[in-house]
Amino acid sequence: MPKGDLPKTRRGRARREQILRAAEEVFGEAGFAAASISEITRRAETAQGTLYIYFKSKEEIFRELVVEMGHLTRTVVTRALDPGATRLEAERAGLAAFLHFVAERPALYRIVEEARFVDPAAYRDYFTTFAKAYEARLKKAQADGEVRPGDAEVRAWALMGMAKALGERYALWGDPAEIDGVVDEAFALVREGLAP
Amino acid sequence: MPKGDLPKTRRGRARREQILRAAEEVFGEAGFAAASISEITRRAETAQGTLYIYFKSKEEIFRELVVEMGHLTRTVVTRALDPGATRLEAERAGLAAFLHFVAERPALYRIVEEARFVDPAAYRDYFTTFAKAYEARLKKAQADGEVRPGDAEVRAWALMGMAKALGERYALWGDPAEIDGVVDEAFALVREGLAP
DNA sequence: GCAAAACATGAACCATGAATCATGTTTCAT
DNA sequence: ATGAAACATGATTCATGGTTCATGTTTTGC
Missing domain, CATH: 1.10.357.10 (Tetracycline Repressor, domain 2)
Known part of the structure; x- marks a missing residue:
């Protein structure tokens, strides 16, 4: 589990990217406070826990x-x-x-x-x-x-x-x-x- | 309890003002999200509930x-x-x-x-x-x-x-x-x- | 002086949502 | 082919802090 580093596998890199794009959308629409992790992961089509594989916090x-x-x-x-x-x-x-x-x-x-x-x-x-x-x-x-x-x-x-x-x-x-x-x-x- | 209106008594007006000045300080220092009602009322030297006599929300x-x-x-x-x-x-x-x-x-x-x-x-x-x-x-x-x-x-x-x-x-x-x-x-x- | 309105209290309530973790599944180097 | 590392899950945990409320105290008009 590479915390600050980039993912090692192709799948990992794709997931990280999905999450970033979803986060861009949600933060852009709702602002930081109102943006929820669950909404981000919903749009990224992953589980909430997955997000914490790639980023250590909101x-x-x-x-x-x-x-x-x-x-x-x-x-x-x-x-x-x-x-x-x-x-x-x-x-x-x-x-x-x-x-x-x-x-x-x-x-x-x-x-x-x-x-x-x-x-x-x-x-x-x-x-x-x-x-x-x-x-x-x-x-x-x-x-x-x-x-x-x-x-x-x-x-x-x-x-x-x-x-x-x-x-x-x-x-x-x-x-x-x-x-x-x-x-x-x-x-x-x-x-x-x-x-x- | 005048909710949108101004307080009726001298004391009320002074309290409201204390709270506003404290809020200005705290919001200015910490930002909206990190600013807490308890910190605002602490600096205004009042109880938390008092704030809700004068304002209906943060x-x-x-x-x-x-x-x-x-x-x-x-x-x-x-x-x-x-x-x-x-x-x-x-x-x-x-x-x-x-x-x-x-x-x-x-x-x-x-x-x-x-x-x-x-x-x-x-x-x-x-x-x-x-x-x-x-x-x-x-x-x-x-x-x-x-x-x-x-x-x-x-x-x-x-x-x-x-x-x-x-x-x-x-x-x-x-x-x-x-x-x-x-x-x-x-x-x-x-x-x-x-x-x- | 006295009722009624206005003001004051702060502990308790409660919703929210970020972060965790025990348990799988997939990928990849050898 | 296979074991180890990487990745994935999502229900549960937990802290935080905004808001309420039952109970006083003070002020004001008469």
């Missing part, structure tokens, strides 16, 4: 999901940055990719945000890591003269916050069809600022 | 705090906008006031954010109301030619998101002394944008 499954989801978000956003367009245009694409991703997998947003309360360390880790990468990109763009000089760390957090709020308002609560328009407006703000 | 105390805190934040930020300075400068002052407020009463931030999970309706209400006010200010500024034309709603949510993220990173996790510098940097971004 918190541990949750943490695993946060890590997984963080990795996924970073992948989605980073992949969108590729094109050889302007640095700022690339950032625009990253924001668009993020918002569409939130709209497609709303459980992601909820789980990561709830981590602030369920597992503060994982939450902080996730955003700090993300911010560092963002900061590095901004610094590089600055060095290349593609953006005005300024504190890259503050900018990274400000822009991340923007993305989170827009994701909540438009991708989660609003009409997904609006997203592209929102991205245009938001990036106009980031590019030119508010001053006339 | 959720109801929490909701009351969200409403109260929302009102307080709006007051603090709005008060900071008074001066007859430039509209943009006034906004800068609002951001500064918000960040200092978060640093002073971190429980506020936590409770309001946790409301997303404990009481989604109250959470959404709170931010939608706030956004509407922000939007109106931006529209007015736009009409007066003090900011470039653009979608005021998107801008309001983007700027709110910025404030939340900066609050989390610098007012909650960072050194409060940094706040004024952060405000300057962030508002430079908002004013002039990233483009060189």
Whole structure:
């Protein structure tokens, strides 16, 4: 029984995966507190005890999901940055990719945000890591003269916050069809600022 | 026993207030799930049953705090906008006031954010109301030619998101002394944008 | 001063649901 | 083929803590 490790057999790996996917669903829909182990195992079509072969607690499954989801978000956003367009245009694409991703997998947003309360360390880790990468990109763009000089760390957090709020308002609560328009407006703000 | 109403006697009003302040502390420190009624009443120096004279459930105390805190934040930020300075400068002052407020009463931030999970309706209400006010200010500024034309709603949510993220990173996790510098940097971004 | 309403108490009740464990079944290396 | 390790089961256990309630005490209006 590998507690922190991965399962040894094909069957084991499949079970663990089933449980994780069911947990993602249930945590996403009900939130951590209201999510019950019995509901998770019901959807995973296993016995309750089975879950404890692969995870040592309810918190541990949750943490695993946060890590997984963080990795996924970073992948989605980073992949969108590729094109050889302007640095700022690339950032625009990253924001668009993020918002569409939130709209497609709303459980992601909820789980990561709830981590602030369920597992503060994982939450902080996730955003700090993300911010560092963002900061590095901004610094590089600055060095290349593609953006005005300024504190890259503050900018990274400000822009991340923007993305989170827009994701909540438009991708989660609003009409997904609006997203592209929102991205245009938001990036106009980031590019030119508010001053006339 | 006034269930939704306010207490009739001076003593009653004082008790209710003691309980609310204790609840603010405990919810802020421990989060909703880990906060126990017994700990709240211990700090309020009353019996557990007393709490149920004034609130019909744990959720109801929490909701009351969200409403109260929302009102307080709006007051603090709005008060900071008074001066007859430039509209943009006034906004800068609002951001500064918000960040200092978060640093002073971190429980506020936590409770309001946790409301997303404990009481989604109250959470959404709170931010939608706030956004509407922000939007109106931006529209007015736009009409007066003090900011470039653009979608005021998107801008309001983007700027709110910025404030939340900066609050989390610098007012909650960072050194409060940094706040004024952060405000300057962030508002430079908002004013002039990233483009060189 | 006195009834009635409001307020206060804290031990006991009770639902909930996470975690365990004794008992099987399946997989895999040799 | 076979034994050992890995995996699977689900009813039972157990701690937790929100809520209730029977019994006082205090305040208020008249």
